[in-house]
Amino acid sequence: MELDNCMAYELIEKIRNREITIQEVIQASFNKIDETDQYIHSFVNYSKQKALDKAKNFDIKLKNGQKIGKLSGLPFANKDLICMKDFPTTCCSRILDGYNPPYNAFVIEKLVEQQGAIHLGNTNMDEFAMGSSTESSCYGPTFNPWDFQRVPGGSSGGSATSIASGQAILALGSDTGGSIRCPASFTGVVGLKPTYGRVSRYGLIAFANSLDQIGPITKCVQDAALMLEIIAGKDPLDSTSIDIKVDNYTEEIKNSINKKVLGIPKEFFGEGIDKEVKISVEKSIKKLESLGSTTVEVTIPHLEYTVATYYLICMCEASSNLARYDGIRYGKITDDLSGDLFDVFKKTRGENFGPEVRRRIFLGTYALSAGYYDMFYLKALKVRALIKQDFVNAFKKCNSIVCPTMPITAFKIGELIDDPLQMYAIDILTCPVNLAGLPALSIPCGFDSNNLPIGFQIIGDYFDEKGILNIGYQLEQELNIYRKKPPTLIRGI
Amino acid sequence: MSNQHYEIMIGLEVHIQLTNLKSKLFCSCRNDYRGAEPNTCVCPICLGLPGSLPVLNEKAIEFATRLALALDCKINHRFWFFRKNYHYVDLPKGFQISQYNKAGGKAFADGGRISIKINNHKKDIILNRIHLEEDPARLVHKGSIATSPYTLVDYNRSGVCLIEIVTEPVINSPEEAREFLKQLKSVVQYSEIADLDLQGSVRVDANISIKGHERSEAKNINSFKEVERALRHEIIRQKNLLKRGKTLILETRHWDEKRRITISLRKKEFEADYRYFPEQDLTPIEITDEFIDRIKDNLPEMPSERAHRLRREYNLSEFDSDNLVLDKDIANFFEDGVNSDPSFGPNEYKQFCNWLINPISGWLNEHNKTIKNTKLHSKQVVDLVNYIKEGKITTKIAKSLIDDLMEGVSVSKLLEKKGKARISDRIFIEKLSKEAIDENPKIVEDCIDNSKAIEALIGKVMNKTRGQADPEITREIIIELLRKMGIID
Numbered sequence: 001m002e003l004d005n006c007m008a009y010e011l012i013e014k015i016r017n018r019e020i021t022i023q024e025v026i027q028a029s030f031n032k033i034d035e036t037d038q039y040i041h042s043f044v045n046y047s048k049q050k051a052l053d054k055a056k057n058f059d060i061k062l063k064n065g066q067k068i069g070k071l072s073g074l075p076f077a078n079k080d081l082i083c084m085k086d087f088p089t090t091c092c093s094r095i096l097d098g099y100n101p102p103y104n105a106f107v108i109e110k111l112v113e114q115q116g117a118i119h120l121g122n123t124n125m126d127e128f129a130m131g132s133s134t135e136s137s138c139y140g141p142t143f144n145p146w147d148f149q150r151v152p153g154g155s156s157g158g159s160a161t162s163i164a165s166g167q168a169i170l171a172l173g174s175d176t177g178g179s180i181r182c183p184a185s186f187t188g189v190v191g192l193k194p195t196y197g198r199v200s201r202y203g204l205i206a207f208a209n210s211l212d213q214i215g216p217i218t219k220c221v222q223d224a225a226l227m228l229e230i231i232a233g234k235d236p237l238d239s240t241s242i243d244i245k246v247d248n249y250t251e252e253i254k255n256s257i258n259k260k261v262l263g264i265p266k267e268f269f270g271e272g273i274d275k276e277v278k279i280s281v282e283k284s285i286k287k288l289e290s291l292g293s294t295t296v297e298v299t300i301p302h303l304e305y306t307v308a309t310y311y312l313i314c315m316c317e318a319s320s321n322l323a324r325y326d327g328i329r330y331g332k333i334t335d336d337l338s339g340d341l342f343d344v345f346k347k348t349r350g351e352n353f354g355p356e357v358r359r360r361i362f363l364g365t366y367a368l369s370a371g372y373y374d375m376f377y378l379k380a381l382k383v384r385a386l387i388k389q390d391f392v393n394a395f396k397k398c399n400s401i402v403c404p405t406m407p408i409t410a411f412k413i414g415e416l417i418d419d420p421l422q423m424y425a426i427d428i429l430t431c432p433v434n435l436a437g438l439p440a441l442s443i444p445c446g447f448d449s450n451n452l453p454i455g456f457q458i459i460g461d462y463f464d465e466k467g468i469l470n471i472g473y474q475l476e477q478e479l480n481i482y483r484k485k486p487p488t489l490i491r492g493i
Numbered sequence: 494m495s496n497q498h499y500e501i502m503i504g505l506e507v508h509i510q511l512t513n514l515k516s517k518l519f520c521s522c523r524n525d526y527r528g529a530e531p532n533t534c535v536c537p538i539c540l541g542l543p544g545s546l547p548v549l550n551e552k553a554i555e556f557a558t559r560l561a562l563a564l565d566c567k568i569n570h571r572f573w574f575f576r577k578n579y580h581y582v583d584l585p586k587g588f589q590i591s592q593y594n595k596a597g598g599k600a601f602a603d604g605g606r607i608s609i610k611i612n613n614h615k616k617d618i619i620l621n622r623i624h625l626e627e628d629p630a631r632l633v634h635k636g637s638i639a640t641s642p643y644t645l646v647d648y649n650r651s652g653v654c655l656i657e658i659v660t661e662p663v664i665n666s667p668e669e670a671r672e673f674l675k676q677l678k679s680v681v682q683y684s685e686i687a688d689l690d691l692q693g694s695v696r697v698d699a700n701i702s703i704k705g706h707e708r709s710e711a712k713n714i715n716s717f718k719e720v721e722r723a724l725r726h727e728i729i730r731q732k733n734l735l736k737r738g739k740t741l742i743l744e745t746r747h748w749d750e751k752r753r754i755t756i757s758l759r760k761k762e763f764e765a766d767y768r769y770f771p772e773q774d775l776t777p778i779e780i781t782d783e784f785i786d787r788i789k790d791n792l793p794e795m796p797s798e799r800a801h802r803l804r805r806e807y808n809l810s811e812f813d814s815d816n817l818v819l820d821k822d823i824a825n826f827f828e829d830g831v832n833s834d835p836s837f838g839p840n841e842y843k844q845f846c847n848w849l850i851n852p853i854s855g856w857l858n859e860h861n862k863t864i865k866n867t868k869l870h871s872k873q874v875v876d877l878v879n880y881i882k883e884g885k886i887t888t889k890i891a892k893s894l895i896d897d898l899m900e901g902v903s904v905s906k907l908l909e910k911k912g913k914a915r916i917s918d919r920i921f922i923e924k925l926s927k928e929a930i931d932e933n934p935k936i937v938e939d940c941i942d943n944s945k946a947i948e949a950l951i952g953k954v955m956n957k958t959r960g961q962a963d964p965e966i967t968r969e970i971i972i973e974l975l976r977k978m979g980i981i982d
Contacts (some may be wrong), residue, residue, distance in 0.1 A: 083544045096543070103537050105544060187656025205543040210773040238546050239775050316770065320578050324541050345580060368578070368768035373596055377770060 003028050004166025004481050008074055009250070011169060015073050019040040022073030022118070026055040029120055030076035032167045037147055042162040044080055045079045045088045046121035046141045053076075054118050054183065060463050070230065071251055072116030077168035077304055079159050080122040080142070080175055081129060082214065082235040084108055091205050092137035095325045095352035097332040105203020105233045106238065107172060107214050115230055119152055120168055125159030127354045128322065129207040132182050132426055133156050135417050136356045143188060143413070145486035148409040149398030155179040159217045160187040165489055170215040171226055172474040174327035176207050177310050178406075178430025180215045181442035185405035186466070188484070191217045192224045195463045196437035197242035199228075200235030204322040206315035211434040221443060221473040225249035228336045228465060247466040253473035258292025260471060263398030267303040268429055273407045280446035281404045287478050288402070288471065298394035298401065301386045303432060309387065310431035311424055312367055312380040319360020319364030322357065325349065358422065388436045395461045405455030408410075431461055441468045443476050444484075449488065499735070500704035501728055503670055504621075504662035505720070507677065509694040510628060511556050511654040512687045515727045518627045518654035519547030519590065526649035527691060531633075539652030541585030544564075546774045549574075553654045554778065556686040557601050557625055557787045558619025560656060563680050563795055566605030566623060570780050573598060573771040574625075582646055583629035591626035591768040602623040603655075607680070608797070609672035610815070618673045621659040628653040631693075635750070656686075662700060662708075667724040670699070674717040675819060679796045682821045689717070690863050701727045710753050723748040727755050740852040776777045799824060805925040807831065815852050823849055830871030834879070844878045852895050860899075876904035883922035885958060908959060917963040919970065922954065923964065927972045928977075929953040940980050947971060947981075 003011075003025070014020045016275035030048055039041055058072050074220060078084060081091045083101035085108075104113065113118040126136040132156025134142040142157040144150040145165045153159045156173030158332040160183035163171050173180035184191025192215045199214045206212060216227035229250060234243035264285065269278055289295060325332030327348035334347035353361070367376035395402060416423040433440045438459055445456035456475065461470035476482050514524045520538035523529070529541050537545040561568050575593040594600045600622035608620045630651040634641035658677065658885040664670050669675075678689050689695050695895045697720050702708030709731070716724050729740055746755035794802070803824070809817065831845050853874075857864060876896075880886045886908060891898075894907050902910075929950050930937055934954075939946035947968070954967050975981045 031707040060970070081544075089543075091543075097541070101537075101542065101544065103542075103545075202546050206774075238549060239548055240546075240773070258531070317773070320576055320588055320768070322586060323578060323580065324543070324589070328582060329540075329585070330542075341582065342580070365768065368770055370766045370768075373768075375769070378597065 003075070003169060004168065004485055004489065005030060006166075006227060007220050008071070008218065010168045011074060012071070017428075022055040022058045023052065025073055025113075026051050026075060026118055029167060032165070033120070036145075036165050036167065037285060039143060039163055039488070040145055040161050040167075041140065042077065042123050042158040042165065042167055043088070043121040044092060044124050044137070044158065047087060048121075051120055052117050052447055058118075060124075069114060069116030071111060071170065074117050074379035075120050076117035076166045077120055077123045077158050077159055077162040077171040078108070079171070080125055081174060081205040081207075082107060082172055083205065084119065084122070087122070088481055089122065089205070090138075091128045092125050092139055093353065093357065094138045095301045095331050097352075097425045099330045102141070103203065103204070103311060106200035106235045108203065109170070109233050111170070112132070117170055120162075123156070123162055123171065125158055126155035126179075127357050128205075128318070129155040129179050129212075130175055130318070130356050131361055132178065132423055133411075133413075133416065134158060134183070135413065136354050141413055144251075144410050145200060145488055146410065147450070149412055151186065151413050151450070153406070153410060155183075157183045160184055160189055160191065162283065163187075163189045163217050163219055164486055166485075168207065169219070170223065172214060173210055173217045174204055174207075175293050175430075175434065176211045176213075176314060176389055177427045177434050180217060181405045181430050181440060181457060182427070185215055185341065186410040186442075186453065188453030189217055189219055189441045189474075190216065190221055190224050190444075192228060192465070192469070193433065193440050194228060195439040195460075196246075196434075197240050199231050200233075200241045202235055202237040206317075207273075208317040209321060210317060211310075211314055211391040213284075213434070216445060219439070221476050222254060223468050224441070225473070226254050228469075232465070242463075244463050249466060249469050251467045253469045255470050256292065257288065257471055257474045260288075260293040260400065260467075260492070261398045262288060262293050262295045262471070263298035263301070263394050263401040264295050265298050265300045265394065265401055265403060267300050267350060268403035270423050272425070272428070273404060274409065275450070276399040276448040277404050277407065277409065277454050280448070281402075284445040284456050284479065285402055288475055291474055291478060293471070296297060296397050298355055298395050298397055298431065300387070300390040300394060302383065302390050303320065303428070305383050306387055306432040306435060307424055307428055309380045309383040310427065310435055311416065313377055313384065313435070315360045315364035316368050316377050316380075317364070319361045319368060322353075322361055325353075327352070348403065356420070357415075366417070375389065387432055389467050391432075391436045391438060391459075396428065399461070400464070400471055400472075401459040403457050403459070405457040406430070409448045409450065409452040409454060429457065438462060439465045439468060441472045443472045444481060444483070445475070445479060497720045499732055500846070501665050502662045502670070502702050502704060503664035503666075503707075504700040504822060505658075505664065505670060505672070505673070505751035506659045506698040506700075507658045508655045509658070509681060509687055509689060510694045511553060511656060512691055512694050513685060514550065514665050515553055515706075516550055517652040518553050518625065519652055524653055526653070527693075529649055531645070531647040531649060535651070539647055541586075541651075543588075547590060547772070549775055549778070550654065553625060554780065555788060556654075556684070557623065557656055557781065558785060559688055560681065560683045561602035561605065561623060561790055561794060562785070562792055563684050564605035564607065564620060564623070564658075566620065568602040568785060571599075571777055571781075572601070573777050575769045576772045577626075578689065578768040581629070582644065583632055583971040584618075585630065585651060586646065589627055589629065589770050591774075592687050594622055594624075596717040598769065607673055607676045609669060609676055611668055611672060615680055616669070618669070619661045619663055621661050622658055623658045624863050626655050626657060627651070628655050632668065634975055662702070667728070670724055671717075671721045674720060676796070678717060678819070679819050679844055683791055683795050683968050699724060699727070701729075703731050703735065703741070706731070706735070707743045709741070709743070709755075710745045711748050712745060712758070715750065719748065719750055722753060723755065726753060730755065752842075753945050760903035796821075803827075807841060807846075808839040809846055812897050813843070813850065817846055820864065823854065826864055826871050826874075834875050835869060837875075837878075841878050841882070844881070845874055848874050849875065852892050853899075856895055856899055867899045869899050870901060873898055873901070873904055880904055880908070884925060885919060886961070887918055887921075903913055906959070917966050919966060923970050923974070925954045925957050926950070926967065926974055928957070930971075930974060935976075937975070937980060940975055944981075947975070
């Protein structure tokens with residue numbers, strides 16, 4: 001049994017028709033993990049015994065003709081910042097070493113407890129989701145299955161590689177400035193960042209709470225639609241989640257797109273965009289036109305300010321969100337307990353946060369300080385409003401916006417890690433979406449000359465996940481590359 | 494120099510817990526943590542666990558609206574909660590969710606006033622604002638903070654809803670502060686949002702300055718009673734420094750309740766920078782006019798309104814009515830009592846009121862109790878007023894029985910028990926003696942030739958007073974009455 005070419009919707013059928021048992025599915029996942037994860041490092045903690053027990057239990061239920069959930073038996077990989085009850089959830093940070101949350105995140109209740117997805121383990125990520133390469137994890141980097149020398153993108157790198165390598169069928173990521181879409185783009189899988197408020201953040205450990213959003217990472221658009229159907233909706237425990245009808249995404253994606261108007265923001269194709277990326281994306285736009293969509297040029301004039309604005313806001317929020325980690329009640333505390341309380345706080349935080357996290361806490365704290373607040377934070381909020389307005393204006397002319405997800409393909413491990421500004425700059429096409437709170441989908445649309453995947457981004461109007469999934473699905477079917485396996489896995493390791 | 498007049502300026506920040514809420518400000522944990530085992534009224538939200546999010550308790554907005562209306566504040570129609578960032582073990586998130594009236598933020602309500610009276614002089618204490626915030630956890634030490642070998646943290650209090658009332662620096666003396674707090678407590682009680690007699694439900698910070706000099710802030714004053722004490726101490730401290738030619742500095746001081754002094758905590762120039770910014774895990778709060786009107790329509794009667802009504806309905810003086818309404822339970826006690834006896838009129842109202850304001854309130858203060866915590870029943874006071882009117886007991890004796898009364902012993906029982914008590918009120922005995930004479934013409938007739946018959950009349954008066962009339966006085970009065978009638982000479 002090989003899972004790497006199996007879509008979730010196909011596997012559901014196979015399980016229903018008793019062509020395969022759930023135990024076989026889960027065993028296949030762990031076989032794949034055993035075989036590949038030493039090279040890829042998607043996972044940081046496994047839940048093997050519990051998963052196998054659950055699989056057995058579901059098989060018995062099936063045998064007895066009992067009803068099981070929509071996703072029952074599907075191998076599921078969870079990003080290490082979404083709370084799993086009684087399972088280590090650490091944000092890949094030493095400071096949360098040994099922390100087992102006493103409760104499940106809303107999305108875990110939905111996917112695992114209600115619909116029966118089987119949790120394989122938690123996946124690697126940049127520490128506290130701060131990064132675009134999964135190199136800042138306290139557990140060490142994740143490697144791109146398309147080229148082990150390269151990063152998988154980040155911060156949800158482990159979730160993306162678990163899907164790209166066929167270790168898991170469903171995965172969750174979180175996206176603050178591109179953390180779902182960037183690794184989806186770099187590893188050739190589908191990543192969806194829903195509208196801010198579409199999916200409850202209850203149980204998502206915050207990086208920047210006005211930007212964070214949970215979303216699916218899957219092999220194909222239909223599977224992403226399937227996951228979104230389950231995790232979307234109002235949650236009384238998240239005041240920012242919004243009560244707007246959840247569409248029947250898995251059906252609606254199959255609609256024709258011949259009346260769609262696609263906006264092409266010229267700024268998204270400008271300087272800094274890799275030539276091969278640009279060509280591949282433009283080819284895909286032609287495909288969409290061949291499917292009956294029309295295109296129109298739109299403009300996002302404030303794009304050049306988005307990276308600065310995004311980083312200012314996310315650092316300010318992070319400096320406050322991460323203030324609670326002091327090692328006193330949970331997580332790791334310094335061994336040197338000498339001095340007063342504040343000495344212990346300082347040592348604990350200094351020793352157990354990585355350099356990128358410390359950098360962002362420092363900068364965010366500085367920017368929020370008396371005398372700087374108006375100059376930095378308030379100004380960033382004003383620019384954020386302008387960027388949002390740019391999109392609102394653009395959506396007056398089109399249904400969805402199409403552009404590259406990332407300006408480049410996967411880079412080499414270590415290439416940017418010592419150059420934070422350049423690392424930040426590659427978020428230019430993803431972070432404006434978070435600033436505006438819009439939904440966006442990344443699907444693979446081709447490969448560059450190094451045979452590395454290229455991501456195609458579809459940005460939708462507020463709560464129009466239906467529209468972007470529809471376009472994504474039609475393009476995916478037309479391109480028909482979504483079953484392509486990473487060469488490292490074909491060769492065998 | 495020594496007689497120099499110092500103008501005192503005091504501003505208060507009063508934090509009160511909305512103890513009448515059922516759940517905490519941002520989660521559904523039990524708000525009434527008193528008496529609970531430590532760390533049992535907690536959940537991921539009030540423990541600030543990673544991934545948890547606050548959800549506003551809408552009842553808290555309703556309670557704050559009631560108070561804002563009662564204090565005549567201007568309610569802001571739309572505002573964000575703000576994060577106040579600082580590190581301390583009592584703050585599990587590393588920030589407190591509060592409100593802020595700068596940096597684009599707004600308080601819950603601005604302005605407002607509380608009227609006080611000092612020596613019959615009326616003054617309005619102007620408020621700056623009121624706002625909502627969450628209470629930090631409770632720290633428990635063995636003995637004093639300085640010498641305790643450990644700090645224990647009880648998160649039961651974490652996330653309880655506080656409302657902060659900030660005055661303008663217009664309070665000019667500790668007495669004014671005391672009167673202000675008295676009236677505030679009364680308004681809070683009438684608004685039915687909190688019971689400020691509960692331990693730990695009140696915390697006050699006081700800004701104190703002498704005009705023309707830097708101010709100091711006295712923190713950690715944990716009851717209304719302590720405020721006056723802390724202020725007196727701080728004013729004397731500041732005056733003494735000035736008299737010695739020293740300069741006052743801007744500083745934060747800690748009120749040490751045990752030693753009754755303030756201790757310097759930090760100079761203000763090093764004051765923490767709280768890095769306030771909007772709490773985006775909550776959406777902006779919208780308060781509509783319709784909502785405010787609905788609360789206004791259902792607002793309970795406030796103390797000043799009640800005082801007016803009591804003057805009108807019971808003919809009470811301004812002094813009596815103002816004092817009577819201060820504690821709602823006492824005012825209720827009054828109305829329940831006087832209305833239970835249809836024979837009561839203005840005289841009895843006044844008597845009943847006097848009992849409450851003087852002996853009973855005095856006893857409550859002395860024993861640090863509220864009227865609800867005693868067994869006193871309004872029927873007892875009704876009986877007292879009647880018995881005194883009928884001369885069955887004198888005011889003086891009744892007052893001496895206050896301890897038993899507060900224990901709920903009925904007045905008739907008390908009279909039996911205290912049978913040896915003597916009635917020596919001449920007017921009263923004369924009245925009863927006249928009655929005895931009128932009712933017993935046969936005995937009176939006997940008195941003409943039988944001096945022993947006088948004893949029978951005295952016995953009748955004794956019967957009427959259950960043996961408490963002073964027999965000598967009674968004898969004198971009866972003899973005098975019989976003389977006047979020409980029965981004896």
